[in-house]
Amino acid sequence: MEFRLFTLIFIFILPIFCFSQENAKTKYRSPLGIPLVLAANFGELRPNHFHMGLDFKTNGVEGLSLYTIEDGYIARIKISPYGYGKVIYVNHPNGVTSVYAHCSAFKGRLDSIVKSVQEKEQNFEIELFLNPTDIPVKKGEIIALSGNTGGSTAPHLHFELRDTKTEEAMNPLVFGFEIQDHKPPIIKGLKVYALTEQGYQVPGKSKIVNVSKTNNDYHIPGDLLTIPSDYCSEDGGIGFAFEVVDQFDAAENICGLYKSTLRIKNDTIFRQQIDKVAFDHSRYINSHKDYHEYTVNKRKFHKSFKTQHNPLAIYPTLDLGLIKIKPGEKLSFIFSAQDVMKNESDLEFNLFVSEGKENTSNSIFPTWLYFQPDSTIQLKNDKIEFTAQKHTFYEPTKKNLSLVAPFSFGDPSQPIQYPVSVKMKLPSTKIDVSKYYINVLSEGSKNHALESAIKGDWIEAESNYLGIFKIKIDTIAPSISPLNFNVSEAIKGKNRYTWSVNENQTELLDYDLFIDGKWSVLEYESKGDYLFFDRPKVLLGKHKVEIIVKDSCGNVKKWSNEILF
Numbered sequence: 416m417e418f419r420l421f422t423l424i425f426i427f428i429l430p431i432f433c434f435s436q437e438n439a440k441t442k443y444r445s446p447l448g449i450p451l452v453l454a455a456n457f458g459e460l461r462p463n464h465f466h467m468g469l470d471f472k473t474n475g476v477e478g479l480s481l482y483t484i485e486d487g488y489i490a491r492i493k494i495s496p497y498g499y500g501k502v503i504y505v506n507h508p509n510g511v512t513s514v515y516a517h518c519s520a521f522k523g524r525l526d527s528i529v530k531s532v533q534e535k536e537q538n539f540e541i542e543l544f545l546n547p548t549d550i551p552v553k554k555g556e557i558i559a560l561s562g563n564t565g566g567s568t569a570p571h572l573h574f575e576l577r578d579t580k581t582e583e584a585m586n587p588l589v590f591g592f593e594i595q596d597h598k599p600p601i602i603k604g605l606k607v608y609a610l611t612e613q614g615y616q617v618p619g620k621s622k623i624v625n626v627s628k629t630n631n632d633y634h635i636p637g638d639l640l641t642i643p644s645d646y647c648s649e650d651g652g653i654g655f656a657f658e659v660v661d662q663f664d665a666a667e668n669i670c671g672l673y674k675s676t677l678r679i680k681n682d683t684i685f686r687q688q689i690d691k692v693a694f695d696h697s698r699y700i701n702s703h704k705d706y707h708e709y710t711v712n713k714r715k716f717h718k719s720f721k722t723q724h725n726p727l728a729i730y731p732t733l734d735l736g737l738i739k740i741k742p743g744e745k746l747s748f749i750f751s752a753q754d755v756m757k758n759e760s761d762l763e764f765n766l767f768v769s770e771g772k773e774n775t776s777n778s779i780f781p782t783w784l785y786f787q788p789d790s791t792i793q794l795k796n797d798k799i800e801f802t803a804q805k806h807t808f809y810e811p812t813k814k815n816l817s818l819v820a821p822f823s824f825g826d827p828s829q830p831i832q833y834p835v836s837v838k839m840k841l842p843s844t845k846i847d848v849s850k851y852y853i854n855v856l857s858e859g860s861k862n863h864a865l866e867s868a869i870k871g872d873w874i875e876a877e878s879n880y881l882g883i884f885k886i887k888i889d890t891i892a893p894s895i896s897p898l899n900f901n902v903s904e905a906i907k908g909k910n911r912y913t914w915s916v917n918e919n920q921t922e923l924l925d926y927d928l929f930i931d932g933k934w935s936v937l938e939y940e941s942k943g944d945y946l947f948f949d950r951p952k953v954l955l956g957k958h959k960v961e962i963i964v965k966d967s968c969g970n971v972k973k974w975s976n977e978i979l980f
């Protein structure tokens with residue numbers, strides 16, 4: 416009965432699905448006026464997130480016209496020195512939102528609306544949600560200029576398609592933008608793991624073999640991978656991960672895997688296909704990729720198995736991908752990697768388990784040594800409190816716990832899904848409490864100043880990092896000095912004025928520019944630690960210029976001078 420129902424649904428849904436995709440293929444225009452060349456594709460592995468769109472090259476320059484891909488209206492814009500920088504969201508009548516990020520400037524009516532809101536709020540960083548009648552746009556209308564703002568490190572257009580209702584990011588390549596691709600995915604490595612029945616990696620039991628290409632086939636040495644008998648256990652199984660990347664015709668840029676299948680003969684063990692990702696699931700990439708290989712060895716292994724708590728919608732089946740095999744047994748596998756254009760690469764290999772004893776230990780992750788993913792963790796005394804909600808950890812993780820100074824929580828080399836909350840008792844001899852903040856010393860001896868709040872005698876913060884926690888004091892204001900001009904010289908006729916700004920301990924929280932006492936837009940480039948002001952053509956002659964910068968602990972620095980524009 417169930418089978419029949421499934422078949423019926425399949426028969427009815429499939430043609431609609433195909434039709435809508437076919438329809439979509441002819442529908443959208445390109446967001447750029449030059450041929451589309453990819454620097455990055457959808458689903459690429461990044462730190463703590465999947466790449467949620469396509470990165471189009473812009474000939475290495477800023478200022479190319481950006482065109483709306485379809486009729487619609489500008490629904491949202493945001494300006495930030497981080498992340499997407501200057502970004503536009505356009506809603507289309509078919510329920511899709513297109514996103515244009517890292518812009519250098521907005522055009523037309525949008526530009527004047529943004530400027531007036533910035534002036535009203537006296538803030539460069541704004542976010543606007545607009546109504547359908549505010550700024551309707553036509554297909555092919557120029558709405559912005561390409562740029563390099565926010566987290567972008569080279570000029571390009573980051574372009575996304577989202578489901579307007581659910582806000583899930585969708586793979587734009589499935590919608591048929593014209594990008595030549597005849598290059599199949601490249602398979603570079605194979606890793607085998609001993610796994611528990613929940614799909615957790617058994618410590619110390621994994622092995623990498625390199626994959627090489629001869630003619631058009633991929634191979635491992637001797638086409639055979641042998642593992643010790645103690646990789647096997649009664650409840651657990653074996654799992655694989657594959658290091659796979661992809662490329663497109665027009666550029667050498669290394670892009671990400673779209674689709675893969677692991678089979679034993681005709682039985683599919685595991686499938687993965689990245690068509691859409693919800694933003695609140697994107698961090699589960701830490702569970703999908705081999706986190707250690709990614710962070711330590713910069714290798715991009717995609718697991719062909721998952722843990723039972725991984726909710727990513729990139730796995731078409733419910734299988735965990737656990738392979739059951741016994742000492743002395745041999746199995747033959749086929750791994751296939753495919754891109755959106757259906758270019759395919761295959762790796763055939765055999766797995767043999769040596770004769771010998773299985774692993775019989777039933778305490779692989781003892782609770783005195785490991786935090787367990789399934790439980791809420793709360794640990795406290797009169798000086799410190801650490802809380803981690805359920806499923807903060809993807810797998811059992813070494814505790815590294817100290818509830819006496821220096822306070823520590825968790826293994827800094829392990830990723831977390833949700834921030835942990837930290838509360839620390841303030842010292843009894845108090846200075847101005849606004850100067851206190853919590854610092855975490857994490858992976859790679861990196862210090863992270865946490866956005867902290869004072870509650871009575873306690874200071875608290877949420878941390879995306881594990882490590883050693885300490886209360887610190889910041890009483891030093893950011894520094895600011897002219898970068899591309901000298902006030903003592905005649906600087907008439909300059910169009911852009913820049914100042915370097917540095918905050919060593921915490922973060923630059925606020926920055927304002929006043930010309931003759933009137934607030935003016937001052938932009939912050941977080942990557943280069945500088946502020947800049949673009950002089951309007953009408954601003955000439957001698958004017959009093961004042962800049963006020965402030966850090967997260969409220970330390971303020973002023974810079975003022977007369978400038979001859």
Ligand SMILES: [Zn+2]
Nearest residue numbers: 455469470573
């Ligand atoms: Zn991007």
